[in-house]
Amino acid sequence: MNLKSAREEIEKIDLEIISLIKKREECAHLIHNAKKADNISVVDKNQRETVLKRAEEKAITEGLNPIYVKQIFSVLIEMNEEKQKSL
Numbered sequence: 439m440n441l442k443s444a445r446e447e448i449e450k451i452d453l454e455i456i457s458l459i460k461k462r463e464e465c466a467h468l469i470h471n472a473k474k475a476d477n478i479s480v481v482d483k484n485q486r487e488t489v490l491k492r493a494e495e496k497a498i499t500e501g502l503n504p505i506y507v508k509q510i511f512s513v514l515i516e517m518n519e520e521k522q523k524s525l
């Protein structure tokens with residue numbers, strides 16, 4: 439694979455990642471509604487830890503650097519919390 443087609447492949451993957459981030463953020467609406475009904479706060483430290491631990495374990499299984507993967511997921515969680523707070 440030459441540089442141009444490798445970059446095209448990366449572009450395709452990047453666009454897929456953005457679609458998945460969008461899909462994840464859309465769950466904020468569902469979670470927000472469920473939490474509102476039960477009067478639960480947006481930030482849930484235990485669930486944060488569960489999500490980060492799951493991401494870390496999967497990263498290790500996949501041979502990825504778990505530190506970077508956890509950083510990515512911290513940002514995704516933050517985005518979701520921001521979204522929920524804005525609803």
Ligand SMILES: O=C(O)C(=O)C[C@]1(C(=O)O)C=C[C@@H](O)C=C1
Pocket residue numbers: 469480481482483485486489514515516518519
């Ligand atoms: O599971 C929840 O309660 C969510 O609100 C989702 C989510 C996440 O993005 O995974 C976001 C905020 C919470 O602090 C924990 C987890």
